Amino acid sequence: MTDQAYNFAYLDEQTKRMIRRAILKGLAIPGYQVPFASREMPMPYGWGTGGVQVSAAVLTPDDTFKVIDQGADDTTNAVSIRSFFERTAGVETTTKTSEASVIQTRHRIPEEPLTEEQILVYQVPIPEPLRFLEPRESETRKMHSLEEYGLVHVKLYEDISRHGHIATSYAYPVKVEARYVMDPSPIPKFDNPKLGDMAAIQLFGAGREQRIYALPPYTQVVSLDFEDHPFEASKADHPCGLCNATESYLDEVIIDDQGGRMFVCSDTDYCAARQAAGHKGKDAA
Amino acid sequence: MRPLLSVQGVTKHYGAHIGCADVSFDLYPGEVMGIVGESGSGKSTLLNCMAGHLAPDAGQVVFDTRAEGPKHTVTMSEPERRMLSRTDWAFVHQHARDGLRMGVSAGGNVGERLMAVGARHYGNIRDKATDWLERVEIDAARVDDRPTTFSGGMQQRLQIARNLVTGPRLVFMDEPTGGLDVSVQARLLDLLRGLVRDMGLSAIIVTHDLAVVRLLADRLMVMKSGRVVEAGLTDQVLDDPQHAYSQLLVSSVLQV
Numbered sequence: 001m002t003d004q005a006y007n008f009a010y011l012d013e014q015t016k017r018m019i020r021r022a023i024l025k026g027l028a029i030p031g032y033q034v035p036f037a038s039r040e041m042p043m044p045y046g047w048g049t050g051g052v053q054v055s056a057a058v059l060t061p062d063d064t065f066k067v068i069d070q071g072a073d074d075t076t077n078a079v080s081i082r083s084f085f086e087r088t089a090g091v092e093t094t095t096k097t098s099e100a101s102v103i104q105t106r107h108r109i110p111e112e113p114l115t116e117e118q119i120l121v122y123q124v125p126i127p128e129p130l131r132f133l134e135p136r137e138s139e140t141r142k143m144h145s146l147e148e149y150g151l152v153h154v155k156l157y158e159d160i161s162r163h164g165h166i167a168t169s170y171a172y173p174v175k176v177e178a179r180y181v182m183d184p185s186p187i188p189k190f191d192n193p194k195l196g197d198m199a200a201i202q203l204f205g206a207g208r209e210q211r212i213y214a215l216p217p218y219t220q221v222v223s224l225d226f227e228d229h230p231f232e233a234s235k236a237d238h239p240c241g242l243c244n245a246t247e248s249y250l251d252e253v254i255i256d257d258q259g260g261r262m263f264v265c266s267d268t269d270y271c272a273a274r275q276a277a278g279h280k281g282k283d284a285a
Numbered sequence: 286m287r288p289l290l291s292v293q294g295v296t297k298h299y300g301a302h303i304g305c306a307d308v309s310f311d312l313y314p315g316e317v318m319g320i321v322g323e324s325g326s327g328k329s330t331l332l333n334c335m336a337g338h339l340a341p342d343a344g345q346v347v348f349d350t351r352a353e354g355p356k357h358t359v360t361m362s363e364p365e366r367r368m369l370s371r372t373d374w375a376f377v378h379q380h381a382r383d384g385l386r387m388g389v390s391a392g393g394n395v396g397e398r399l400m401a402v403g404a405r406h407y408g409n410i411r412d413k414a415t416d417w418l419e420r421v422e423i424d425a426a427r428v429d430d431r432p433t434t435f436s437g438g439m440q441q442r443l444q445i446a447r448n449l450v451t452g453p454r455l456v457f458m459d460e461p462t463g464g465l466d467v468s469v470q471a472r473l474l475d476l477l478r479g480l481v482r483d484m485g486l487s488a489i490i491v492t493h494d495l496a497v498v499r500l501l502a503d504r505l506m507v508m509k510s511g512r513v514v515e516a517g518l519t520d521q522v523l524d525d526p527q528h529a530y531s532q533l534l535v536s537s538v539l540q541v
Contacts, residue, residue, distance in 0.1 A: 146364045150401030154386070157400065158393050160407055161429050226407040 031176030049207030071266030196221035241283030319502030375448035
């Protein structure tokens with residue numbers, strides 16, 4: 001049931017127009033952070049206000065919408081955003097990756113490869129990859145415009161000197177089309193190789209920081225590294241306990257206070273589909 | 286011989302106040318120039334104008350670049366100027382905190398300039414950083430310690446290592462020994478003198494400490510109220526000052 005008190009997808013048409021302009025600019029300059037006039041949304045900052053605004057701007061009444069939070073369709077953040085758009089836009093929603101035309105995600109890329117018919121919308125907490133190295137916004141903007149990215153490698157250097165390897169495991173910085181260094185939002189670095197050459201459009205929205213950036217389909221995205229410490233997409237070295245998948249990103253779940261634990265796919269839709277197809281892991285009931 | 290840095294008529298006003306006025310000189314390769322004067326005499330303003338941190342109101346600064354010969358640094362594009370300040374130039378701040386990244390290990394601090402000019406091999410960067418720490422007399426075992434755990438003198442030496450690692454040709458120093466106690470100062474000066482001689486560096490040193498210029502500088506400029514009042518060979522100016530202010534400056538140093 002659509003709530004008639006709201007415009008389609010909550011935001012008014014002028015706001016959506018403004019956001020679409022930012023999205024188009026972002027698509028034209030892959031990896032560049034476009035400032036936009038982020039609106040107050042009926043949810044707290046940090047819950048995906050940027051992603052929700054981008055989703056609202058790209059949704060049409062014919063779309064099928066899916067929301068995932070750390071890969072799961074059934075966690076608080078995913079459930080509340082899904083019901084928000086059910087109520088304000090009346091669009092179809094789904095939990096199946098292949099059936100969705102717009103997927104809003106927090107911190108994961110679905111395991112199933114996306115197609116040219118789909119849009120992936122990321123929720124971004126801190127869009128600036130240089131923020132924790134250089135606190136001044138004026139300076140980071142200058143560094144982007146002059147392509148001065150030595151500082152990102154200083155961070156990776158610090159990782160290796162402290163831990164013996166690049167310990168950054170999420171929000172791993174990438175270089176887009178050999179130009180802009182971009183924060184891929186806090187996705188695990190396991191997902192980084194999927195960013196590049198993806199068929200779907202990828203949009204990134206940071207509500208509190210008021211930035212939108214984008215990757216058009218089939219964009220070159222390279223994870224930064226050192227020649228003698230190359231980038232490695234890492235995951236827990238186990239098969240999924242429920243569907244026995246060996247290629248998917250796993251969550252570690254503590255199951256008792258005796259040190260018991262299991263590893264399960266973080267992508268619940270992928271895991272459920274595999275279980276339905278008859279795959280069975282060692283912990284499956 | 287072509288001067289490495291040629292400064293002509295550099296003037297900088299802060300509103301109605303004069304920062305520095307009509308300063309001209311040439312600096313030749315391998316030469317160390319000292320600039321002395323009391324607080325507020327415009328030495329730091331002049332240094333910042335030359336190093337590209339401030340835009341002078343008038344005058345020109347010509348630097349003999351490695352690749353393209355003499356270029357006007359005031360009118361060149363900002364990316365070019367920033368590239369120069371990462372490669373051919375170095376800037377040693379009075380307070381090591383201004384010139385260091387306090388949250389980054391000593392090795393990372395030294396390696397930053399290498400990575401900024403494109404070094405992407407961790408092992409090589411680390412070897413070079415360790416080598417430089419030893420050259421400035423910091424124990425190589427402290428390569429992973431943060432500068433916050435270093436003493437003032439060590440921080441200053443680390444700052445020097447960080448600046449010299451890319452082999453600059455011109456070093457700007459703003460009171461490099463300020464705030465250090467005398468024995469640490471002596472060691473630092475000794476180190477600086479060795480590095481300047483070994484690497485054939487040119488340097489411009491701003492200080493109000495006459496002992497520093499006596500030890501390091503080949504030539505000396507005395508500034509007062511934004512203007513150069515006397516210039517010449519260091520020993521000549523210090524032993525036989527001509528201008529009344531230079532005489533005052535020299536005579537106000539305590540002889541122990």
